[in-house]
Amino acid sequence: MSFKSKVLTAAVLAALGATSLLANAQTIRIANQGDALSLDPHSxxxxxxxxxxxxxxEPLVGRNKDLSLAPLLATSWKQSTPTVWTFELRKNVKFHDGTPFTADDVIFSFAxxxxxxxxVKTNTADIKEVRKVNDFAIEIETKGPFPILPDVISQLMIMSKKWCEENKATMPVDRRKGIENTASFKANGTGPFRVRERQPNVRTVFTRNPTYWGKIEGNAQEVIFTPISNPATRVAALLSGEIDVMEPVPVQDIERINKSANARVISGPELRTIFLGMDQKRDELLYSSVKGKNPFKDKRVRQAFYQAIxxxxxxxxxxxxxSRPTGLMVGPGINGWTDAQDKRPAYDVEAAKKLLAEAGYPNGFEVTMNCPNDRYVNDSQICQSVAANLAKIGVKINLAAETKGTYFPKILRRDTSFYMLGWTPTTYDSHNALSALMACPxxxxxxxxxxxxxYCNLKLDDLTxxxxxxxxxxxxxxxxxxAFxxxxxxxxxxxxxxxxxxxxxxxKVELTQMADNYMPFKWMSVKQVAP
Known part of the structure; x- marks a missing residue:
């Protein structure tokens, strides 16, 4: 480790140590490789x-520990016609500032x-209208029959209309344009925890909501979330007891942590699929040595890249x-996945070279690849390996790896030629991936x-x-x-x-690990240790 890295590690651990002096026995300290980029749930x-x-x-409909649907701000829902759903809303719920929750907040939040x-427009794309029945009931009319609507809106969180208007936060924070508002740094929801302190890229402190409408199963009174980008520092903090939970664990450190006296690794399959995308629309790529045309419009080039990995x-x-290699954009656990389709073309460098030559690139070409370095497990290392693989067929990758704080705004603007992304279908159904990732934009x-x-294929769009x-x-x-x-x-x-x-x-911590990689604080507890 370099002197600079040692100093940084010492500084982070010192800060965590200072925090721990203030923490009581029911404080849980969580570290992740990156920070939540905003407190705005629609941004x-x-x-x-x-x-x-x-x-x-909270949304109207949430998830249980087994990922089945659970009533949250809606107590029940039913489909009165093929295109109309009625949701009965929970009464006697208050936002963190004491404002009562009503149907007006739901209508405002959907808008x-x-x-x-x-x-999060993809969650509302097929909603025609949200109507108020009374203060505690709404109707959602869809553009066509939509049997999975409750699943689709299970992550659309409800905000206070009054609070947003008073704080000039009626529009979401636009990450593509770097526009911020009060909702970036403050939160006023109905959930089981309140935000007491927000220091972006430093720490966010949550405290238990004493007026929460429901049962909070865990005993955590305070949760301190700290981004620690350096994997070694995160592991050191866990092993020393400076933090209680860390995610993700570097794969090379799993055995070490499991052998330690104070911590263990909880592992399980994740529903997220990691994939690479290519600009297939522009007539000339933004970041490539090829001028006057776009090589990714040629299927032979795309196949060559695929077979070279x-x-x-x-x-x-x-x-x-x-990891589990995949040939589909969804994995096991997602409705519509089948083992029969989950096949990849054979890894074949010579076949890939031949395809590139047939497409008119016998000597390959140069292209920039955008990649995050703090979002997915070993993301930048994966991109480095892909670059090394592609070099074998003459493709020179200019790797641009950066923190997700700048990475996501860039690729979401489609300011990219070749990029990495990960996706977990929020509905646990293939339609979500088809609609969000594969349908024509x-x-x-x-x-x-x-x-x-x-990427665009009208037949796939029609099927979706x-x-x-x-x-x-x-x-x-x-x-x-x-469609697949x-x-x-x-x-x-x-x-x-x-x-x-x-x-x-x-x-000393008990929690629930879910396959969608969500970490609900309401299910976290600190074990009581006898004196």
């Missing part, structure tokens, strides 16, 4: 931010999530076995919102719309299979793997 559709914000804000700057090598050397409706390379409305499961699954077959044949994206969850947890 970024990224799981760490949504997971963090969901401790202060806010659909508006300019929102990054040694995913098994990445699994063994970079991920140390903590439409800024008006929000479909294809995260199809950042603008039909899948949304189909209620017959065998027919629906058959259409999902057909189109995307596979087109090589619309380059799926890599599903990463394995690995949380480092103090032996």
């Amino acid at each position: 970024l559709n990224e799981s760490l931010q949504l997971s963090t914000d969901a401790n202060a804000y 806010r999530a659909s508006g300019e700057g929102s990054d 040694d995913i098994v090598g990445i699994q063994k050397t970079v991920m140390r076995g903590a 439409d800024d008006k409706t929000g479909t294809g919102q995260f199809n950042l390379g603008a 719309k039909k899948i949304q409305s189909e209620t017959d499961k065998p027919k629906r699954d058959a259409m999902i299979k057909e 077959a189109i995307h596979i044949d087109d090589i619309g994206h380059l799926p890599l793997h599903q990463q394995t969850l690995a949380w480092g947890v103090s032996k």
Whole structure:
């Protein structure tokens, strides 16, 4: 470790130590490789931010520990017609500032999530209207039959209309433009925890909500969230007891932590799929040596890239076995996934070279690859391996790895030619991935919102719309299979793997690990230790 790294590590541990002196026995200290970029729950559709914000804000419908639907701000819901749903709202609920929760807040929040700057438009794309029945009931009318609507809105969090208006936060924080407002730094939800302190990229302190409407199963009174980008520093802090929970655990440190006296690693499969995307729309790539045309518009080039990636090598050397190579954009546990379709083209450098030559690039070409270095497990190392793989077929990758704070705004503006992204379908259904990642981008409706390379096949789009409305499961699954077959044949994206969850947890802490990598504080407890 360099002198600079040692000084930084010492400074971080000293700060954590100072925090721990203030913490009581029911304080839980959590560290992640990056920070939640905003407290605004509509500003970024990224799981760490949504997971963090969901401790202060709540949707109408949430999730149980087994990921089944759970009533939160709605006590019940029913489909009165194929396109109209009625939601009965919970009474006697207050926002953290004491303002009563009513239907007006729901209508406002859905409109806010659909508006300019929102990054969660994909959850409202097929909603025609949200209507007030009375103060504690609403109707949601969809543009067509939409049997999975409750699943789709399970992460659309409700904000206080009054608070947003008073704080000039009626529009979401726009991460693409760097526009901030009060909702970036303060939170006023109905959730089980309140935000007491927010220092971006330093720490965020949550305290138990004494007026919460429901039961808080865990005994945590305070949760201190600290971003620690250096993996070695995170591990050292866990082993020394300066923090209680860390995520993710570097794969090379799992055995070491499990052998320690104070901590253990909780592992499990994650629903997230890591993949690579390519700009397939522009006539000339923004960041490439090829001028006057776009090589990624040629399927042979996309296939060459795919066959040049040694995913098994990445699994063994970079991920140390903590990943599952995939040929689909969804993994096991997502409705519509099938083992029969989850196949990758063979890793074959010579075949890839031949394809590039046939496409007119016998000597390869140069292109910039955008990659985060603090979002997914070993993300920058994966990108480095991909770059080394592609070098074998003559493709020179200019790797631009950066913190997610600048990475996401850049790629969400589609200011990229070749990029990495990870995606967990929030509905646990393939329609979500088809609609958000593979459908032709439409800024008006929000479909294809995260199809950042603008892959487009109208037949897949038509199937995606039909899948949304189909209620017959065998027919629906058959259409999902057909849509995936189109995307596979087109090589619309380059799926890599599903990463394995690995949380480092103090032996004095009990918590629930969910396959969507959410971390609800309400299920966290500090074990009582006898004096």
